[in-house]
Amino acid sequence: MDDLDRHDVLLLAELQRDARQTVQQLAAAAGLSSTPCWKRVKEMEASGIIRGYTVLVDRERVGLSLCVLAEVNLTRHNEDDVRRFEQAVAACPPIVGCYATTGQADYVMKVLVPDIKRYESFLHETVFKLPGVTHVRSSVVLREVKAESRLPLDVPRPAPAKRSRAR
Structure with missing residues (x-):
């Protein structure tokens, strides 16, 4: 900045x-x-500071009622496996966010689907087939307390006006 x-x-x-x-x-x-x-x-x-323009859509009103945070671990962390995993994630529409993390999980993904049955299908048909996935731990979001898309920008204060000295 x-x-x-x-x-x-x-x-x-x-x-x-x-x-x-x-x-x-x-x-x-x-x-x-x-x-x-x-x-x-x-x-x-x-x-590239401004990457694009978008509209905010109420996910529940378009049928995406279930939000799941999935922690994913990979078997190996070599460059090829990581690249293939990340490419597969990028091409998967229900995964709306994915973060490489420190701690217990290698990745945390935000997944939006209509219901728990669709999430179960998504796990078996997609996530478990992603390259290198060894473990997935899912947390169902009960309620979004805060879901902000705006970045917290600090607006610099204007420079103080210089005072002239009167004699």
Whole structure:
């Protein structure tokens, strides 16, 4: 975040809050005029800071009522097995998050499916067949207490105005 100034961080915070804002709305929120605002957003898109735009969907209203956190261990950790496992995970739509971790599990996956029967099928037809999987421990999410997609960006404070000394 070293290259981002106060205006960039304000723009990112605003886009995370509502990515459908007009350039004029973003510019006003960041204290910029429209052209510099548009240029900054385009630069952040080109550099990969902004990876894309999306819509938040209520998973339960689209039939994905069951959320499971699955801890996965691999038999071996050689480069080829890890690469094949991670490629298979990336290609599996019900796995909406996967994290290589320290501790008891090699990976923690977030899986969304309609119900427990579908999760059981998913385990047998998909997870147990993933390259190198030796152990899976599943935790069914009873209730989401917090599921935030926004990054907690700290907006730098504006530099204090310099006072002139009157004599």
